[in-house]
Amino acid sequence: MPTVTRTEYIQKMAEYQTIAQSDPVIITSDGREETVLLSYDEYCRLTRRRRRPYLIEELPDEDWRAIEEASAALLSD
Numbered sequence: 001m002p003t004v005t006r007t008e009y010i011q012k013m014a015e016y017q018t019i020a021q022s023d024p025v026i027i028t029s030d031g032r033e034e035t036v037l038l039s040y041d042e043y044c045r046l047t048r049r050r051r052r053p054y055l056i057e058e059l060p061d062e063d064w065r066a067i068e069e070a071s072a073a074l075l076s077d
Contacts, residue, residue: 001026006034 002019003026009016016025020037027035054060 003028003033005029009037 001024002016004012004016006027006029009025009027016037019025021039024036024038024042026033027037029035054063
């Protein structure tokens with residue numbers, strides 16, 4: 001994972017945006033990691049995993065199926 005200073009990033013922004021399509025780029029400021037530049041696809045993959053609380057009545061069918069399958073697997077062991 002490449003690490004660059006904010007100044008380096010500003011000078012070669014297009015280059016680092018291209019790199020970020022396949023490998024996140026860490027941007028530092030005053031010697032500290034400040035920002036991570038990553039592809040939109042990777043951002044979507046990471047945020048899809050974010051958990052959202054539901055009322056039991058709102059739980060999507062897909063999640064119900066996953067719960068039922070996991071419960072059945074536990075009971076069969």
